[in-house]
Amino acid sequence: MKAVLxxxxxxxxxxxxxxxxxxxxxDTGVKAFGVALSSFKEMIFVxxxxxxxxxxxxxxxxxxxxxxxxxxxxxxxxxxxxxxLGSAAAGPLYGAFPISAVFMKKGVxxxxxxxxxxxxxxxxxxxxxxxxxxxxxxxxxxxxAVDIPGIIIIALILSKLISKDEVKxxxxxxxxxxx
Amino acid sequence: xxxxxxxxVTLILLIVSFIKDRNKTKTALMKAWKSxxxxxxxxxxxxxxxxxxxxxxxxxxxxRIIGADSGWPGVILSGLVGAIxxxxxxxxxxxxxxxxxxxxxxxxxxxxxxxxxxxxxxTMPVEIKYFGRKLTIMRNLLAFLFSFVVAFVIRLAxx
Numbered sequence: 001m002k003a004v005l006x007x008x009x010x011x012x013x014x015x016x017x018x019x020x021x022x023x024x025x026x027d028t029g030v031k032a033f034g035v036a037l038s039s040f041k042e043m044i045f046v047x048x049x050x051x052x053x054x055x056x057x058x059x060x061x062x063x064x065x066x067x068x069x070x071x072x073x074x075x076x077x078x079x080x081x082x083x084x085l086g087s088a089a090a091g092p093l094y095g096a097f098p099i100s101a102v103f104m105k106k107g108v109x110x111x112x113x114x115x116x117x118x119x120x121x122x123x124x125x126x127x128x129x130x131x132x133x134x135x136x137x138x139x140x141x142x143x144x145a146v147d148i149p150g151i152i153i154i155a156l157i158l159s160k161l162i163s164k165d166e167v168k169x170x171x172x173x174x175x176x177x178x179x
Numbered sequence: 180x181x182x183x184x185x186x187x188v189t190l191i192l193l194i195v196s197f198i199k200d201r202n203k204t205k206t207a208l209m210k211a212w213k214s215x216x217x218x219x220x221x222x223x224x225x226x227x228x229x230x231x232x233x234x235x236x237x238x239x240x241x242x243r244i245i246g247a248d249s250g251w252p253g254v255i256l257s258g259l260v261g262a263i264x265x266x267x268x269x270x271x272x273x274x275x276x277x278x279x280x281x282x283x284x285x286x287x288x289x290x291x292x293x294x295x296x297x298x299x300x301x302t303m304p305v306e307i308k309y310f311g312r313k314l315t316i317m318r319n320l321l322a323f324l325f326s327f328v329v330a331f332v333i334r335l336a337x338x
Contacts, residue, residue, distance in 0.1 A: 010304070011223045018227060028234050036230030042267070043226065046182060047215065049189035055211030056192055059203045090185040092267070094225065094302045097309040098214050114318070121322070122296040126184075127268045134272035135279070135288070142336040143293065146329050154321045162314055170311055177217055177309075 050095040058102050066106035074109060079152065082112040086119025087128075096120035104174035110167050111159045118151030221304040228301040229265050236264055238274055245283045245291055257287040258326045261294030262319070265301050285338035289330035297322035 005012075022029025070078040089096065100113050108116075123144060132140040159167075196204045241264070245257045266274070275288050298319050299306065306315040 007220045008223070011220050011227070014224050014227045018231060021231075032227070032230040032234035034230070035233045036226045039226045039229050043222065046185075049185045051211040051215045052189050052193060052208065054214060055207035055209070056196055056204075058210050059207040060196065090182060092265070092302075093296075093299055094222070094305045097305055098218060101214070101309055117318070118297070118322075121299075122293070124268075127272075127296075130268055130272050131292070134276040135292075136337075138337050139285070139289075139333060142333050143289065143329060146332045147293075150325050150328065154318070154325060157321060158314065158317055161317055166311070166313065170309075170314065173311070174309065177214075 046091040046095065050091055051098065054099050054102050057099075058105070061106065063106050066103070066108055070103070070108040070112045072109050074112070078109060078112045079115055082108075082115040083119045083123070083148065083151070086116040086121075087123045087125050089120045089124055090126055093117075093121045101174040101177060104171045110170075111155045114155035114158050115151055118147075118154055122147050122151070218305060218308060221308050224304050225302050228304075232264055232301055233266075236260065241274070242278055242281060242283075245278050245287050253284070254286050254290045254327065254330055257283075258290040258294045258323060258330070261291040261296075261326065262298040262323055263300045264295060265299060266295060268296075271295055284334070286330045286334040289333035290326050293326035293329040294323055297326065 018029060018032055022033070068074065070081055074081075086096070096117050100117060103113050103116065128140060128144065131143070193204065196207065241260055244260055245253065271292065275292055278291075279285070279288055300319065303315055303319065306318075310318070
C-alpha cells in the first residue's frame, strides 16, 4: 500500500493541484479534467496493442537477431531499420518509449534507438499521408526530406553528448524495469 | 484508421503466437501488462498535464498566437506552442491548414508542426522514466532547435 502510494505520489499531487485550480477558476479546471478524461479514453484505445506487441517482441525475437540487425556493427542496415520501424508505428510518441526499453534489453545500439524515437515522433507514415492531404505534398515532402537527416544528426549528437556510463545506466534501468 | 491496422496486426500476431506456443504467449501478455503497470503512474500525470495545457492553450488562443505574428518572434512562439501542447495529428493538421488559410506564414506552421511532433514537454515524465533526465532534456532541446531549421527550409521551399 505504501509502495503504491509512493509510486502514485506525483499523480496524487497533480490531482490535488488541479482540484485547487478548479476551486479558483472553475471553467479552466473543469475543462482540464474533461480533456484529461478524453485523453485517457484515447490512451486506453491506443495503448493495449502497443504493449501486447512489445510483449510478443520480447518473447519471440531472440536477442542475437536484434543484435545482428540493429546492434553494434549493424551499420546502415540498422539505421534504415530503425527509421522504417519508427515510421511504420502508430500512436503517440509516449508509445515509443516502452518499446525502446525492450530494444535496449535486446541489445539494439543506442544511436539506433534514438533514431527510432526520432522516426516515431515525426516521420510516421499514417501521419505523413494525413499531412499531405491537409498541408499539401510540397510541405509534407520538404519536411520529410529535412527530417530524415535531422533525426540521424540529432541521434549522433545525443550519443556524443552522453557518456558510455550514462548509456549503461539507461540500459540497466530498462532491463530491471521490463522484467 | 491506423488504429484499426494496429489492432488487426496485433491480433493476428497474437493468434499466431498462441497457436505456436501457449505458454510463451502467456508470458508475452504478462510482460505487456507489467510494462504497462510500470509506467502507468507517469502516464496518468501526463494525461492531467495534457488536460491542463489544452484548457489554457485552446485552438482559439493558438490561432491568435500563430496567425497574428509574423517574422522570427512569431516563429519562435509557434515553436513554443508546439512544444508544450500535445495534439493528435488528426486534429493538428487540419488546425495547421486552417491557420495557413487564416494568414499564418509557412515558417510558423513549419515550426509549429515540427515541434508539436518532436518535442513533448508534457510527456517528459514518461520519457525521463526510460531515458533519464539528462538525455530527455537534451533530446527535447535539440528537437526544439531543429524545428526552426525545418521552418526555415520550408519557407525556402514552399513559402
